[in-house]
Amino acid sequence: MSVAIVDNAVQPAKRRTLADVRNQVAQELAIKAITKAHIVDGARVGVYFTFSKKEDDQFLRLVATHIEYRLPTDYLFALATTGSPPDTTVTANSLVICGSSDDFVQRAILLASSKFLGRVESVVNEGTVWIAAVRNIGSSSYDEAALWDVVCKSVRAPIDPLCPPPGSRSIDQILSDARSKLQRVTPQQAYEELHDPTFPMPVFLVDIRPAAQREREGGIHGSLIIERNVLEWRFDPRCEARLAIADRYDLKIIVYCQEGYTSSLAAAALHELGLLNATDIIGGYAAWKAAGLPGQIKPPSTAADSESYVPSEISES
Template sequence: MDGTKIAVTLTLAKTNDAEFLYIVGAHLQRMLALKAHLISVATTGVGETSLLVCGSSTEQVQRAALLASAKFLGHIKPLSAFNTSGTIWIASVRDVGWTPYDEAALWDVINKSAQDLVDPVQPPPGSRSIAQILAEARTRLQRLTPQQAYEELHDPNISMPVLLVDIRPAAQREAHGGIRGSLVIERNVLEWRFDPRCIEGRLEIATRYDLRVIIICQEGYTSSLAAASLQGIGLLNATDVEGGFVAWKAAGLPVEMPKQTWM
């Protein structure tokens, strides 16, 4: 990783984990003295075991210690300060090695810690702006105008079920109004409600992949991301409304306005 040799290994618990791992770390550092390296070793078992991070860079080891503490939040307690060179860190860790998550989490810690630091104000390689993410999502959709959406909802010749789904938060619906007959499902649970595989969380109607789910939000941005996400779980007929509720209302289509409160 960026010129640093990295490794993660899990081993069975020993009589004295901390001392054992410190010996392991010192031995690894002697073996790899002339090579950039960052290595994590954890003993596994029920209850308290130990975790070692050793490397050639103090900065990388410190980053790994912080990330490991965050990954295993509440499960790690440092046993000692860094060694004099700052390149060995040992902690007590609880119940590690019993799920696939543990090893994957350690690999993620070591990978991120071994990466060369970049200018924090520059976008990391491979990242995309929200504008790019939105544009990519919309390439997968045949978006509808409010009038087209309204007509689909009232077309008796469409064989598949057609649903208009309002994903706006309650505050927006209360402030701006709603659409009679729309299905209100807030964004944070949308995929769980429509995934036919999600037996416990799905809607009763969400047992088929040909549903025509038309998503509407306030202005037509979040809805595009949501519709693309539904396509990702297999609902290939999902799409959204251009301009959202604002455009729907401007087109003179039926809305339910919020009740006015008079002081």
């Protein structure tokens, strides 16, 4: 009787190529991007950054292909490389926007083009895939936030123009939220704090009204005149355009406008910078005037040594 001899030798594993490795990495990144995604109006949206590699646009296109394979539903993703490209002749990183429909992608193109104005060097538009070379993308927190804004807005369903969009707030809600952060003061309280030599921190009275309103309504001599459009830049201790006095975070900044509405929003904005003692005057300059308080206050003690002190040129009318 003959016996069949079976060769049980282990066959060597097939050697993986560079293309196989790139494909696996692209697949893993696609899964990570999908995992991080949000749902907006029934569509899955996401933003994902990865470090620059060789042939970035082709690699991101491969990631987009894996996303398409795994998502049968509506989707829109922005994929980008960041960091210095290995090829020193390349001056920009790659950005790929891919989606389940031309409509999503074309909306995203319009938004992205405006947000990265002057930084886009070249584009390829393939309908559901848009590939762009963008200088220094990912170099600041702005870029990721901008791309999230792009993908979220681009998939939103058309809304009734007479109905508030989801997530929006009325000005009354915005004002209420702002005031919830503040310990607002009456004109009398503000006057007393400004003239209290034992007050534990420097106190400044800031007039944020526009020049025309100050000229028409009058003002308080000794207050700092810093109009609303530059307020944050003047008081942020981290900003190069700050005032000389704005070198600490415990300042008591008392903001006033004409009637105490805009000033609440302005004071809340200062809180966002870390100036948690900022507040405003209830009723604004109109309330100060109605209370019969003096039209002049003692200038800040640091005013003589600082360019930040701007005496009011407007006399009380």
